[in-house]
Amino acid sequence: MKEISSNRTTKTKIKGLKLFQRRFVKNRLALLGSIVFAIFLLMSIAPALVSPRDPYDQDLGSRFTPPFWVRGGTLEHILGRDQLGRDVLGRIIFGTRISIGVALSSVLFSILIGVPLGLISGYFGKGTDTLLMRVVDTMLAFPAFVLVLVTVAVLGPSVLSMIMVIGFVGWASYARLVRGQVLSVRENQYVEACRCLGVGSFRTMFIHILPNIVSPLIVFATFNVARVILIEAALSFLGLGVQPPTASWGIMLSEGRQYIYNSIWVSIIPGLAIVFLVLALNFIGDGIRDALDMETTL
Numbered sequence: 110m111k112e113i114s115s116n117r118t119t120k121t122k123i124k125g126l127k128l129f130q131r132r133f134v135k136n137r138l139a140l141l142g143s144i145v146f147a148i149f150l151l152m153s154i155a156p157a158l159v160s161p162r163d164p165y166d167q168d169l170g171s172r173f174t175p176p177f178w179v180r181g182g183t184l185e186h187i188l189g190r191d192q193l194g195r196d197v198l199g200r201i202i203f204g205t206r207i208s209i210g211v212a213l214s215s216v217l218f219s220i221l222i223g224v225p226l227g228l229i230s231g232y233f234g235k236g237t238d239t240l241l242m243r244v245v246d247t248m249l250a251f252p253a254f255v256l257v258l259v260t261v262a263v264l265g266p267s268v269l270s271m272i273m274v275i276g277f278v279g280w281a282s283y284a285r286l287v288r289g290q291v292l293s294v295r296e297n298q299y300v301e302a303c304r305c306l307g308v309g310s311f312r313t314m315f316i317h318i319l320p321n322i323v324s325p326l327i328v329f330a331t332f333n334v335a336r337v338i339l340i341e342a343a344l345s346f347l348g349l350g351v352q353p354p355t356a357s358w359g360i361m362l363s364e365g366r367q368y369i370y371n372s373i374w375v376s377i378i379p380g381l382a383i384v385f386l387v388l389a390l391n392f393i394g395d396g397i398r399d400a401l402d403m404e405t406t407l
Contacts (some may be wrong), residue, residue: 132400139396145389152202153209160187160202164356170196173372191361191375192368202383203356207345208386211271212337216330218276219283223277224326226280227287228314232295241284248281254340258349266349274339286329290322331394335387342383358383 125236133139152159174190175182176197188197200340210292221290230241256278264270294300303313344350353360365376 123225129400133396136396138392139399142396144387144391144392145385148387149205149209149386152192153206156203158198160199162196162199162201164195164199165354166195170194173368173375175372176378178372179374181329189372189374192364192372197375197378200356200361201358202359203305204358204379204382205386207268207355207357207385208338208341208349211268211275211341212334214272215275215279216334217335218272219333220277220326220330222277223280223283224319227284228291228319230284230309231291231404232290234320239286242288245284246280248278249285253278254343257340258344259290260346261344261349265392266344266352268351271341271344271350275340279333279337282333283326285342286325287322291318294318294321300341307367328398328401331390331397335390335394338383338387338390 168190171186171190171194172192174186176189176195177184177187179189186196186198188201191197191200201316226241230238257274260274261270262276264274291314299317300313303317308317341350342357342362344356346363348358348363349357351357353364361379362376364374365379369376
């Protein structure tokens with residue numbers, strides 16, 4: 110009987126996954142976003158293999174060489190050169206590693222803190238829930254970017270400090286989301302059955318409840334990755350993130366703004382890279398949300 114029940118559960122999960130895939134692929138914007146994000150992800154994983162030029166090689170005699178479609182540009186440097194004669198395309202590709210790496214690491218750090226606390230708060234309730242939610246309310250009372258800005262300024266600008274601070278500031282949102290989901294499912298029959306069979310609280314939370322509330326968590330995390338990319342770019346733009354000469358989109362924006370009237374591509378190209386990556390992640394998040402909503406209504 111257990112084998113039959115297990116086989117039925119497996120078949121149901123496979124059927125649900127195939128249905129989700131069909132719904133997601135039919136969403137053209139979500140599919141486009143996935144392709145764009147896959148390109149950026151490839152660049153972040155192996156920038157040295159993808160980049161046609163070393164992003165740190167300087168040639169002051171070729172400063173502000175325009176992109177190939179502008180008069181005076183060449184195909185050798187497709188997106189032109191910056192104020193130090195460095196290849197803009199190479200710096201865009203290497204900057205992808207910083208943006209995606211910081212965003213994914215920060216979101217993972219937030220999840221590792223917020224999800225367990227949200228599960229504990231929603232499952233046990235009473236005094237535990239009250240205490241944890243007051244801490245969450247306190248965290249959410251401060252504007253996230255201002256809190257990140259002040260903390261990073263105190264700790265000093267670096268990639269590690271950005272990841273730790275952004276991740277720590279973001280855990281409260283995940284805790285509140287998970288807590289709300291747990292409250293909606295903790296009285297379901299499968300949770301009551303676990304209690305009657307003497308299954309431990311933590312096993313019930315992480316093995317039985319968490320898999321059933323992971324869908325909204327994935328959607329929220331996808332949108333949050335896009336938000337963290339903007340925060341990282343803003344911190345680097347203000348000089349509180351990655352430091353020169355490391356290639357970063359925020360640094361490229363900051364350096365290029367001084368020459369925006371004469372060489373607009375130096376700043377507008379990294380700005381477009383940020384826009385495309387954030388839009389791609391938002392399209393993916395919308396596609397996942399819509400596919401999951403359609404699946405639950407069937």
